[in-house]
Amino acid sequence: MNIHEYQAKEIFARFGLPVPPGDVATTADQAVKLAEQYGLPVMVKAQVLTGGRGKAGGVKYCTSVADVAEHAEAILGMDIKGHTVGKVQITPALDIAEEYYVGMLIDRNTKRALLMASAEGGVEIEQVAKDNPDAIFKLAIDPRYGLLDHEALTMALKLTNGDIKKARQLALAMQKLYAAFMHADASLAEINPYVFTPAGEGYAIDAKMNLDDNAQFRHPDYEQLRDLDEENAAERQAREAGLSFVKLEGNVGCLVNGAGLAMATMDLVKYYGGKPANFLDIGGSSNPEKVVNALQIILTDPHVKVILFNIFGGITRCDDVANGIIAATESMDISVPIVVRLTGTNEEEARQLLTQTDLVAAETMDAAVQKAIELVS
C-alpha cells in the first residue's frame, strides 16, 4: 500500500526524524491559511500516489499568499499520470545548502532491509543508479542488531566527505528511518531529499513510504492511511472481497486461479493478439460466492467483451469447480460470452457439465484464449 508524502512524514516524525512542519489542504483557502500560519515562503505540494509530480507542475515554491492561492487552485484537481490531486501539502520552504538521498527497501537477495544512501539527493534514485551507480552506498542490515552506530556513521561520513557534524545527523536519520521501516512494516521508505540548511540543520523534506499489506493485522492505523479516492472502484471492491485484481486496458476479462497462471493467461491473450482487461486471481476454491464477486468486479468495466475462466483443478476437482462456476453465472445476468477452460482432476466430467450450459468449454489454455479472442472480434 502506497501512502502520501504527508502521511509518510507523520510516521517519520513519530520515529524522531526531523521533518519540517506541514499540513494538508483540500482547498485553496485552506492552503492560504496554512501558508499564513507557517509564514512565507512555502511549498505547495500535490499529494498523489505517483512519481514525477514535480515535472507535472505539482510542486510549487510560493513567496506570496497570492502565489499560494493560485498554485493550490491549479494543483488541486490536476491530473498527474492518471491520478487526480485531492490534497496539497503546505510546508515552509527551507533554504537548502545540500541534498542527500536516504532510502530503505526489502532486499530479496540478502533477505534483509537494505539501506541505500547517496550524496546525489533530490533526483530519482533509479536515474542515479543508472548514471552513476558508485554514488549509491548500500548496506544490508542484520535484523538481529539493527543499524549499528558505526555502520550508519561510516556510511554518512562517506556521503558528507568527512564532515562529522552533518554525518552524525545523517547517521541518526538513517537509524530512525530503519526503526520506522521495521516498526511500520514498510516495504519501501525514502527520504529524498534529506537536506541541510546553510546553518547545517538537517531535514527530511520529502518522504515516501510503501507499507506491507500483509502486516495490516497488526497496524490498525493502516486502514485510515489508505486513500480510497486514489483507488479505482473495482480494485477497492476486489480488495474488500479478498481477491487479487489489477485493471488493465483490454477487453478480455480473465478469471484465473493462481497468480502465476493468471499472468501466464494474460500473456497468452497478448500472444494471440488479444488484450487482457485485467489480472484476477480467484484463488483455489470452487466457492460460487467468490466467483460471483469476481464476475461483478470484472463486469464493472464496460470494455470487457468476453470472460475467460482459466482454472487448474488440482485438489479441488474440476467438476466441483464447474458446478461452482455454473451456479455463479446462473445467479447473474451476464450479457457477454463466457469461455471456460478447466484442466486437472476430473476435467472430462467438468466439460460434460458445461455442455448443458451457455458457457463455452475449451480443452486447453491456448484453445480457450483463442476462442475468447474470436468472440471479441
Next chain:
Amino acid sequence: MNIHEYQAKEIFARFGLPVPPGDVATTADQAVKLAEQYGLPVMVKAQVLTGGRGKAGGVKYCTSVADVAEHAEAILGMDIKGHTVGKVQITPALDIAEEYYVGMLIDRNTKRALLMASAEGGVEIEQVAKDNPDAIFKLAIDPRYGLLDHEALTMALKLTNGDIKKARQLALAMQKLYAAFMHADASLAEINPYVFTPAGEGYAIDAKMNLDDNAQFRHPDYEQLRDLDEENAAERQAREAGLSFVKLEGNVGCLVNGAGLAMATMDLVKYYGGKPANFLDIGGSSNPEKVVNALQIILTDPHVKVILFNIFGGITRCDDVANGIIAATESMDISVPIVVRLTGTNEEEARQLLTQTDLVAAETMDAAVQKAIELVS
C-alpha cells in the same frame, strides 16, 4: 532506581499489559473520591519503596466509602520499614480465581534478561525459591530474537497446566513484560500476582520495577519517576554530586576511592570493633571540590564522630591527593577528627604534607582504621 507500584503499572500499561484502572491519592478525601469514581469494593495500597507492606497493614480491601476513608487515613503517613507512606493507590478490587508470578531480571550468568514465572503467585518469590524451587520456571531470553511466541506459550502452558486460554494471556503478558523491561532499561520487573478473575480475564494487579540508573540519559522521564521524598537527604545530595553513597548506622565516616576498597574499608572498621557510618566512593581524582562535597554529605549525619580517608593513589599521585584533601578540609569548619591514609605513588611525600596539618596520618589501612576507632571511643 526503584519506582512505585503505580508508576510501574503506568509503564506496564504503556506496553499493553492488562492493568486494572487505578490512581494515587495523598489524602483520605482524594482516596474516597477515587473509590467513588471506580466503584466499590476497592483496594487501598500504600505506595512505598520497600517490600512487606501487606504484612505491615499497608494494603486494605474496602467495601465502603467509610472503609476507604479510615484505611487511607491510617496508611498515609504510616512508617513501613523506615519508609513513610506519602501516597496510596486506589484501584478496584477484583474477584480473584488464580494468582501467578511473572518476573524478569538481568541474569549475570547467562548475561541475558531472565524470565521467571510460577503458579505460586501472590507470595514472595524468594520464599517460593527456597521452599519449592521446581515451582519456578526460568528462561534466559536471546536479545537478538526477544521472547518468542512458542517460548512464552510453552512456559505459560506449564503454569496453567494446559489451559490454553489462560496460557495465551499469560504468554502475551510475558512478551509485553519483556518489551517493557528492555525498552524501559529495567533491572527488575515483576507482576506479582498476575491474576485471573473467575471469568478467566487476566490482570497484572501488582507491579514492581527497578530501573537502571545508567540508562537515565536515554529516558528523560526517569527523573520525574524518582520519588524524592523517599530518598534520604544525604543520598540525594550524593547522587546530585555524582558520588556513590549509602548511609549506614555507625559513627566512622568513610571516604574512599573505589567501591571495592570502600567496602573493604567498612569491613575493616567492623573487624576492629567499630561501626562504619556510610559507604562512600569519591572516585579517582584529587579534585578538592569533590572532597568538599563528600565531606558535607558525611557531616549531615550527626552520629559521625570521626572521618576516615582511605585513598589509594595510583595514577593520581598521593601528594596531589593530599593537597586536595588539605585544601578541602581547610575550606570547611570540621569539628570531628580526620584520619588520612594515603598509599601508592609518592605516599611519603603525601605523609610529609599531612604532618603540617591537624589531619592524622596513617601508614596502612589497618592502622588508619584502628586510629579512627580509637578516636571515637
Next chain:
Amino acid sequence: MAIFVDKNTKVAVQGITGRDGSFHAQQMLEYSDTVVAGVTPGRGGQTFADKVPIFDSMAEAVGQTGANTTVIFVPPFGAAGAIYEAADAGVKLIVCITEGVPTVDMVKVMPYLAERGVRLIGPNCPGLIAPGLCKLGIMPASIVAEGNVGLVSRSGTLTYEVVWQLPSAGLGQSACLGIGGDPVIGTTFLDSIKAFAADPQTEALVMIGEIGGDAEERAAEYIQEHVDIPVVAFIAGQTAPPGKRMGHAGAIVSGGSGTAAEKVKALAAAGIPVAERPKDIVPRLQEIWQR
C-alpha cells in the same frame, strides 16, 4: 532420491486442526505415511485422522515422534512464530504454506534459521512433492508421476499446468517444488537448482519464473556456469504493468527492474531456452534433452 526429502523424512503438520491444515494433512496422509505428528497448542493428547498424535508444541512432537520436517498451515499472524518453534525444536526442513506473512517477520526469522542450519521452503508456497516418496504441502498428488524432470516455480497452478503436460511426453518428475511468490523466501531458485543439479534422479530441469526481483537472473548465471543438465525456463508476467502487485507480494515490477523482458534476456544470454507459451515448455525441453 528427489531433493530435500528422502525415505527418512518424518513430517509434523503445524496447525493440523485448522481448516486448511486438516484438509491438507489428510491429503498428505493419503499420499504417503510420512506424517507422524500434528501440532496445535491446547489440543495436545488428541489424535488426527485416528492415527496421527497431536501435540501442544513442536518440541513435544519432535521429542516423541522423531519428526524432522514440518509443514506449516498456521494463520499469518502466527506463521513466523511457528517457524521459530519448528527450528528451535530441531527440525531441519520447514515448509510454510501460509499466505500473507508480513515480510518483516520473514526478514527477522532468516538468521534464526541460518544459525540452526534449517532449510525453509516458502512462505506462501505450494510446497514440495517428490512423486512416490512424499508430499509436503498442497500440490495435487493426482497429477504428478515419478520421473526425471525437476520442476521449480514461484507459482502453484502454473506449475501444475506444466506438470500436467509431462505425461503426454512420457515424462515424470523427480520433484516438483513451489518456492513461493513472496519477496523474502527461504529456498530460492538458486538453492533449488543447486539441489536438483546434485540429485542423480534429476536429468532435466524446468524453471518457472515471474516478474519481480532478479532471482531468475541469478539462477541463469549459476546454471550457465555450473549446471550440465538441460534446463528450460518460462517467465510469467510479460503483460504486467509496472508498479502493480500481481497477486504474489513479490510479483511486481518496481523502479523499472524485475521485468519479464529482462529475465528472458538474461536467461537467453545464459543459453537457457525460454518457452513463449506454457505449452512450449515440454517441446523445448525435448529439443535440447539428449536422453
Next chain:
Amino acid sequence: MAIFVDKNTKVAVQGITGRDGSFHAQQMLEYSDTVVAGVTPGRGGQTFADKVPIFDSMAEAVGQTGANTTVIFVPPFGAAGAIYEAADAGVKLIVCITEGVPTVDMVKVMPYLAERGVRLIGPNCPGLIAPGLCKLGIMPASIVAEGNVGLVSRSGTLTYEVVWQLPSAGLGQSACLGIGGDPVIGTTFLDSIKAFAADPQTEALVMIGEIGGDAEERAAEYIQEHVDIPVVAFIAGQTAPPGKRMGHAGAIVSGGSGTAAEKVKALAAAGIPVAERPKDIVPRLQEIWQR
C-alpha cells in the same frame, strides 16, 4: 606470557581525543609501545602524541595498523556502539573502561561478540596490565612488577592495595586483571581463572571478589575441580546492607543472595583460603604456596 595479551598485541584506543582517553593513552604509551592507533570519528588524519595516527573508524585503524586489541574510553551512550564497531573491525580483545554503560546495552552486545569470537573485558573496569608486556586500561603501572602471581578482581583500587603488598613478599604479577563491577561483563572470574590456570607464567592466584551475583561461587567450584595452583580469595562487602548498591552496579545483595557470607562459605567449602583483611592475602598465599 601473561593472559589475553602477548608480544603481538597491537592496541587501538577508542575515544583517544577525550579527556580520559588521551590521559590514559599517554600512560599506556609510556608503559610500552603497543599503542598503534587512536579512533575518534571526525578526527581522522590527526596524530596523537606526535606518533599515534588517529582514524575516523576502527575499520580504518585495523586496516592500516593491524590493531588486534582495543581499549574503549567512549562515554556511556556510545560505549556499546564502540564495542560493536571494534568487533566488526575484527579485533579479538576489547577492553571497555567506560563506567555507566546501561546493562541492556551489554545484554544486546554479548551475542555479537560471541558470534565473532571476541573477548571483552569490562565494561566499567580498570583493564589489564601484564607487567613488562603491556597495559590495557587505567591500572597504575608504577605499582606493578613482573612475577608469577595472577590477580583478578571486580574492583580497581582494592586490587592496587593488594598489588602494593606483593613486593614486600618478593612477589610480582604475571598479569593483573580488573573485570569490572557491573552486572553484565564480558570476561568473568571463571574465564579469567581458566586463562591464568593455562598460563605457564602464573604460579599462584589471588581472586578479589565482592557482594552481588554468584560469580565467586562459580569460580570456586571450577577451581576446586580444575585448578592446581594455589589460590587465595578476598571478599569485600561483609558489612554491606541488603538492597543497596555499593557503588558498582553489580555490587548489591538482592533477594537475600549474593552476600559476602555465602561467598566466603562457598570458597571455604572449595578449599580456597579466604583472607579476612586485605593485608592477610599475601600471608595466606605464602602459607599454601610451596615454591
